[in-house]
Amino acid sequence: xxxxxxxxxxxxxxxxxxxxxxxxxxxxxxxxxxxxxxxxxxxxxxxxxxxxxxxxxxxxxxxxxxxxxxxxxxxxxxxxxxxxxxxxxxxxxxxxxxxxxxxxxxxxxxxxxxxxxxxxxxxxxxxxxxxxxxxxxxxxxxxxxxxxxxxxxxxxxxxxxxxxxxxxxxxxxxxxxxxxxxxxxxxxxxxxxxxxxxxxxxxxxxxxxxxxxxxxxxxxxxxxxxxxxxxxxxxxxxxxxxxxxxxxxxxxxxxxxxxxxxxxxxxxxxxxxxxxxxxxxxxxxxxxxxxxxxxxxxxxxxxxxxxxxxxxxxxxxxxxxxxxxxxxxxxxxxxxxxxxxxxxxxxxxxxxxxxxxxxxxxxxxxxxxxxxxxxxxxxxxxxxxxxxxxxxxxxxxxxxxxxxxxxxxxxxxxxxxxxxxxxxxxxxxxxxxxxxxxxxxxxxxxx
Numbered sequence: 218x219x220x221x222x223x224x225x226x227x228x229x230x231x232x233x234x235x236x237x238x239x240x241x242x243x244x245x246x247x248x249x250x251x252x253x254x255x256x257x258x259x260x261x262x263x264x265x266x267x268x269x270x271x272x273x274x275x276x277x278x279x280x281x282x283x284x285x286x287x288x289x290x291x292x293x294x295x296x297x298x299x300x301x302x303x304x305x306x307x308x309x310x311x312x313x314x315x316x317x318x319x320x321x322x323x324x325x326x327x328x329x330x331x332x333x334x335x336x337x338x339x340x341x342x343x344x345x346x347x348x349x350x351x352x353x354x355x356x357x358x359x360x361x362x363x364x365x366x367x368x369x370x371x372x373x374x375x376x377x378x379x380x381x382x383x384x385x386x387x388x389x390x391x392x393x394x395x396x397x398x399x400x401x402x403x404x405x406x407x408x409x410x411x412x413x414x415x416x417x418x419x420x421x422x423x424x425x426x427x428x429x430x431x432x433x434x435x436x437x438x439x440x441x442x443x444x445x446x447x448x449x450x451x452x453x454x455x456x457x458x459x460x461x462x463x464x465x466x467x468x469x470x471x472x473x474x475x476x477x478x479x480x481x482x483x484x485x486x487x488x489x490x491x492x493x494x495x496x497x498x499x500x501x502x503x504x505x506x507x508x509x510x511x512x513x514x515x516x517x518x519x520x521x522x523x524x525x526x527x528x529x530x531x532x533x534x535x536x537x538x539x540x541x542x543x544x545x546x547x548x549x550x551x552x553x554x555x556x557x558x559x560x561x562x563x564x565x566x567x568x569x570x571x572x573x574x575x576x577x578x579x580x581x582x583x584x585x586x587x588x589x590x591x592x593x594x595x596x597x598x599x600x601x602x603x604x605x606x607x608x609x610x611x612x613x614x615x616x617x618x619x620x621x622x623x624x625x626x627x628x629x630x631x632x633x634x635x636x637x638x639x640x641x642x643x644x645x646x647x648x649x650x651x652x653x654x655x656x657x658x659x660x661x662x663x664x
Contacts, residue, residue, distance in 0.1 A: 268303040269331075270296045272313065279311025281337060286316040297324035307369060309333040317349035317400065319356040322408070327362035332369035332416050338402070341377025351398040354422075360408040371418045373402040375447060378422035379471075384448045385565075399423040399449070405431050414438050424451045425470070431458040439466040445493040447471035452494070455481050464488055473498045474521075479509035479538070489519040496526035496553070499543065501563050503536015503576045510664035514543045521548065527556035530581070531563040534602065535572035537660040543581045550588030552620040555595070557583055559610075559633070561602040575602035577659050583612045589620040597628035597645060599635075606653050610635025616642040 270292045273279060277288035296305045297320075307313060311334040338354050339345050354373065357363060383397035402421035405411055409432040417440040418425045425441045428434055434455070441452040452468035455461055457480035465488045468474040474491035477484060477499045491497060497516055502509035509532075521527045528545040550556040561575055578601065590596040596617035601607035610633060619625060630647030637645055 267301060267329075268299065269306050270303055271306045271308060273308060273311070277311075277313055279308075279313050279334065281312035281314060281335075283314065284316060285313040286318055289313070289315055290318060290320075293320045296328050297322060300325060302327040302329075304329040304331045307332045307334045307336060307367070309369065311335070312337055314339070315355065316346055317351075317354050319358055320360070321358050322360040324360065324362075327364070328360070330363065330365040332365065332367035332371065335370045335372060337372045338374045338400070338422075340374050342381065343377070345400075351400055353404050354400040354402050356404045356406060357408055358406045360405070360411070362410045363405075363408065364412040364414075365403075365416060366412070366414045367416055369416060371402060371416060373400075373419065373421035373425070373443075375399075375420045375422035375443065375450065379444075379447045379450075401425075401427045403427070404429065405434075407431070409433050411435070412437075416440075417442075419443060420447070421450055423449050424454045426453045427451075428453075428455045428458040428461070430456075432460055434458060434461045436461075436463045437465050439468070441466070441468040441470060441474075443470045445469070445471055451476045452491075454478065455484070457481065459483050461485065462487075466490075468492075468494065470494050474524075476500070477511060477514060478502070479507070479511065481514070482510075482512045484514045486514075486516045487518050489516075490522075491519065492522040492524040492551075492553075494521075494524045496521055496524045496529050496555075498526065498529040498531060499540055500529070500531035501533060502531070502540065503533040503538070505533075506535040506537070506572075506574075508660060509536060509538040509540075509576055510661075511538075511540045512542050512664065516545045516548065518547045519549075520551065521553055521556075522551035524553050525555070526558055527553045528558075528583075528586075529555065530559045530578060532561045532576040532578070532602075533563050534561070534569060535574055536576045537574055539577040539579065539659070539661040539664040541578075541580045541664065544584065545582070545586060546584035548586045548588075550586065550590060550617065552589050552591055554591040554593055555598055556588070556590050556617055557586065557597040557615070559599045559601060559607055561605075561607075562600055571603055573604050573657070574660075575605040577605050577661055578607040580609045581607070581611070583610075583615055585614040587614075587616045588618075590617050592619045592621055592624075592626065595626045595629050596643060599628070599630045599633035599648070601630075601632040603632060604657055605659065606632040606634055606649075606656070608634045608652055610648065611638055612636070612641050612645055613638040614641075615645075618642065 275288040275292040277285040399422040456478035
């Protein structure tokens with residue numbers, strides 16, 4: 218029980234990967250009842266090939282109705298404690314219903330979690346076990362050298378969670394709407410040397426993937442999809458996680474495609490097709506007067522389409538720390554509101570007030586960002602804190618035209634210092650030149 222409380226181009230060409238569209242659920246009740254599982258487990262060996270731990274050999278039924286949680290746990294524990302590296306196999310042709318589960322390490326050696334079939338969550342809050350955490354579904358805790366891969370599907374069945382009365386699109390300003398916990402589909406916690414590739418994750422109740430306190434993470438060739446109006450369904454969220462590569466993936470959801478939280482550095486995001494969504498975001502940072510450090514972030518060679526934001530940095534008033542050394546380059550925008558935005562007045566209600574401290578934003582570059590913007594918002598918005606200005610913002614080869622009409626809106630700037638290294642469309646004439654004469658005392662030590 219303690220563990221549950223701890224874990225409560227148009228100008229470039231994409232690399233060759235493709236995904237088939239998903240029409241509805243990838244399972245049906247027409248699957249015939251599988252044969253009974255063998256009484257004793259015997260891993261599959263083939264000479265020097267590492268053993269395969271098929272969850273069916275541990276009693277998993279795979280009919281989409283039976284609870285296969287304990288079979289998965291037993292298969293994991295066996296693979297985790299084996300002396301040699303092996304694979305936990307979720308076989309094709311089966312649908313496995315899994316409750317909220319923690320796959321715990323450390324393991325004796327590397328493990329491959331091979332997903333070729335479908336893993337399915339319980340159907341909404343009423344089907345969730347009473348004493349299971351409603352904040353997470355599949356958790357991997359203290360794992361070193363894990364590869365999650367395959368051509369299968371992880372289905373979060375989030376529809377009934379999204380429709381809870383407590384969700385923002387329902388209560389419409391009424392603050393008396395009760396608790397609103399919803400599970401993250403896949404969470405990696407305090408783990409390292411992780412690879413996630415090829416899998417399809419759909420309809421998470423909340424974030425699809427979340428990495429907390431992890432090191433050396435590579436995410437590649439993912440397909441993440443949920444409806445555009447599904448609340449808080451970030452595709453990939455990272456927090457206190459470093460040395461991250463997110464490549465060659467297609468993400469369409471109801472919130473940020475990728476969100477980067479406090480304590481992240483050395484993050485490389487490349488060749489992402491994002492949208493509809495809320496774009497690719499750093500933040501939000503500094504909530505409840507917290508300190509946040511984010512640095513060495515690069516987002517390149519990507520497309521953002523039909524989204525509420527493009528590339529965004531968002532911080533709350535009253536925070537501390539710094540965001541620095543950020544590059545957004547070679548990005549195509551297709552009908553995007555706020556294609557380029559720094560928002561240091563981020564707030565989810567009308568009750569937020571200006572404060573005298575803020576996260577310090579500096580050394581942010583925007584290079585070769587082109588395309589069209591939704592005319593309901595300006596193409597560029599640099600809304601920096603009254604007390605802590607943004608500094609050393611640089612723009613080069615930025616061309617953003619209205620998706621409708623011919624009138625090009627002016628960018629918005631507030632307390633933002635920077636330069637246009639080439640003429641931009643539209644020109645960002647509102648940037649302040651040079652550096653501020655004075656800066657308040659900043660809490661950036663260690664950032």
